[in-house]
Amino acid sequence: MAITPELQTLRNAVVQLDPLQPGDAPDLFSALDDDRVWAGGWGGGPAARPEQAEGMSAVVAKLIEGGYAWVVRDATDGRVVGTASLLEVDIANERCMFGGAAYSPDVWGSPVNAATNLALLGYAFEGCGFGRVMLQTDVLNTRMSAAIEKMGATAEGVLRRHKRRADGTFRDSAVFSIIADEWPDVRSRLQARVGTEPEPA
Numbered sequence: 001m002a003i004t005p006e007l008q009t010l011r012n013a014v015v016q017l018d019p020l021q022p023g024d025a026p027d028l029f030s031a032l033d034d035d036r037v038w039a040g041g042w043g044g045g046p047a048a049r050p051e052q053a054e055g056m057s058a059v060v061a062k063l064i065e066g067g068y069a070w071v072v073r074d075a076t077d078g079r080v081v082g083t084a085s086l087l088e089v090d091i092a093n094e095r096c097m098f099g100g101a102a103y104s105p106d107v108w109g110s111p112v113n114a115a116t117n118l119a120l121l122g123y124a125f126e127g128c129g130f131g132r133v134m135l136q137t138d139v140l141n142t143r144m145s146a147a148i149e150k151m152g153a154t155a156e157g158v159l160r161r162h163k164r165r166a167d168g169t170f171r172d173s174a175v176f177s178i179i180a181d182e183w184p185d186v187r188s189r190l191q192a193r194v195g196t197e198p199e200p201a
Helices: 024-032 037-038 053-066 112-127 144-150 182-193
Strands: 015-019 068-074 081-088 094-102 132-138 154-163 170-179
Touching: 015 112, 024 053, 024 068, 024 081, 053 068, 053 081, 068 112, 081 112, 094 112, 112 132, 112 182, 132 144, 144 170, 170 182
Parallel strands: 094 132
Antiparallel strands: 015 068, 068 081, 081 094, 132 170, 154 170
């Protein structure tokens, strides 16, 4: 039976996830202040990108209000490198969504994304007992879709005209999911990418 998530620190060898706080806005602005982060539709797309550090406060407030949000830090030096959330928590049906994820381009291609997935999905399945975790992204964010598929999530389709972007256009959302029976295989893939166990033969 699923239980309600609690905002708590989650850690592995690569990342530390701390509950997102309003005071994290300046550091998160610095981490995500890059056209490439917003081009894929994160936060509502390029039109939602704050021009100054002060503007990130509204983005952080929205993340905190929208679900269970964490700030992602490099586990070695504490530097803020991104954010991720658990959203749309439905205890009765034992499901939630892993969303709101964005990372500094400085760590793209590194183990940070896989390590964050390992920590937060592990908490969702093993800590909270969820049976299904959904993931979705703007169809324009092909990089994120590829990363989701690479870790073993199942593509379920596309929700057309699903969400309004900050510029008023509507995005189509690519939808993926992982169910509890699939988690051990996904976990092994993520552990291999993080370097905590050998790559499968």
